[in-house]
Amino acid sequence: MQETLEKILQTYHESEGNVISLLQEIEESFGYLPEDAINWFSEQLDIPPSRFYGIATFYAQFHLKPRGENIITACCGTACHVKGAEKLINSLMRELQIPSGEDTSEDRKFTVEKVNCVGACSIAPVVIINKEVHGKMTADRLMKEIRKIK
């Protein structure tokens, strides 16, 4: 971990970065923002951790808890909404047994997240499974895709 942190710090200095780009680097490296990492940077840069948390909780991109091995992103844009995104999400939550109010399964194999719009509205509803975009999704096809990686 230390090595990664040092490297991020170096890019931060070299590229006249700011707190957001720093957090983006941490998120990119670890998949979330580990508390230890934040505290370490706080000390190195003499910026209070509260500032990091203030920014991290403001933007949707940052996560304070570790996420699942497989990330399933359901688009909730308007076009996807009218084409039944909510049904897809409900069936995902049931299939993966993710407790209500949570987004990650207990074995940390799956995280289901909603995004506002991925801008692929003409192939709505859209689900992104591990960065691969699937358009015109149906509950049936979605379950088949999920069972492939389950």
Next chain:
Amino acid sequence: MAMQEGSIVVKVCMGTGGIAAGGAAVVSAFREEFESAGVRASVEKNCSVHNVGCRGFCARDVLVDVIVGGEKTTYEYIKSDMVPRIVEEHILQGRPIEEWVVKEDYHTFHEKQVKVVLSDCGEVDPEDIESYVSRGGYSALEKVLATMTPEETIGLIKDSGLRGRGGAGFPAGLKWEFARKAAGEPKYLICNADEGDPGAFMDRSIIEGNPHSVIEGMVIGAYAIGARKGYVYIRAEYPLAVERLKIALDQARRRRVLGDDIGGRGFDFDIRIKLGAGAFVCGEETALIASIEGNRGMPRAKPPFPAQKGLWGKPTVINNVETLANVPYIVRNGAGWFAQFGTEKSKGTKVFALTGKVKNSGLIEVPLGISLREIIYDIGGGIEGGRRLKAVQTGGPSGGCITNEMIDIAVDYESLAKAGSIVGSGGMVVMDETDCMVNIAKYFLEFTQAESCGKCVPCRIGTKRLLEILQRITDGRGRPGDVELLEKLSNDVRSASLCGLGQTAPNPVLSTLRYFRNEYEAHIHEKRCPAGVCKNLLTYSILEEFCKGCTMCARVCPAGAIVGEKKKPHKIIEEICVKCGACFEICKFKAVKKG
């Protein structure tokens, strides 16, 4: 990618839609075929395969153009396993495969469109600067630097009547003039690519399809206002657009149309990419600036406007992607040419993302002032499944809806505003009789409530209360007086909020109340959802006379709420039913009743 006589060019749509439909596999299938010895020997000519950006009609992806000796054939729904036959029959034997060629509606989809910004999208290879240059790219920049003063450049854009395409429609030339005249150095130019409206993808497609047009527009804008440094603030949710923009910036620097001493004419300007971290409010100018500075993206009161005090307190112009992408075409063809499209006050063309329950969904570019009917029926091909049009939502969460009765309305800034909606960034979501308007209003409020930055009270608390009222109405707990309460609260939030987000957040509520008040009343007084959408107001039951006892419904029911013997009518146990609708969808005999 210049066309040579006798050459064979294949263009494969590789926008997000194209890739999702398997575009990459189609490209490599063509490459493999062309590599195979037999084909090479018989073609003996220049054969090339190109990725091109979005051509709008994503519903038909993967779209493939095969151009043999200047003769273009467009195929739709192409998969990689269809490629060998195309190469064999069309390219080698010269017989296009009729049954895979696009049908009549592909042409009607394009007929009423006028392409300015999108004219090169789907034609140029977005990862190859030469391809843009061969179609006149960067000639506008050359013209500006060689023959025009910054003031003349601003004058030209003012004369063209170009207005901001991001939402508010502020005249672009005027904005540039303010920044030009403002005191303070250095000045900045920011391209706003934080396309946050759900249901909109104009900016993504432009950057994915023709990133150089945006870069050229930015360099011209920077020259006009006197900026040395620019930023593209782009959503991290658009990885492909970011990637293509990076490639384009590198190529532009190497070609010296970006960086120091551009074109050898002593003008310096460079562009950096800033990735947005996911906050809708950052589309607001002052919030966007706060975000680039590395802070929470919260707006501040205006004035001072960014043109006076923007990034790091310096004069800053923020233009939307589509606005900037128009600039090179206006410079190349003249202000008068651009102004011939559109209406008196809304000049030029606008790109819309036409989606929802319309047959031909996709990206379209039309002259402002076109009627909504032409968009939905001529370009869009009408409503899916032969159902009836109910409303068209324009302008996303800041906009409103246009009803079926108003379908002949002219689509321009003024007419839509009069109808209680906005052009906005260009999202156009078509809804039919199976969509509940109260649910749609709730959907948008969920969005704005979650995205409210929390700085000012009317927006933070007002949107929360609005959402709570809508929630209880759709849950069947609506109270008499709720409609009036929604109206009053909406007006308060609208007039008292700090920034555009809060000021426009009640629009979807006000607009649906104005046109669909009876739906609200049905929810509140009769505890009924006329469109059959709101879950808590629905019950599912099986019509005995139609049920054949095929057991399909019992098998798909996730809750085990359906019981019955094989070949005998089944029954839904209401207490266990989770109202997911799976039985309703699977039943072939229309025996499941929703209502």
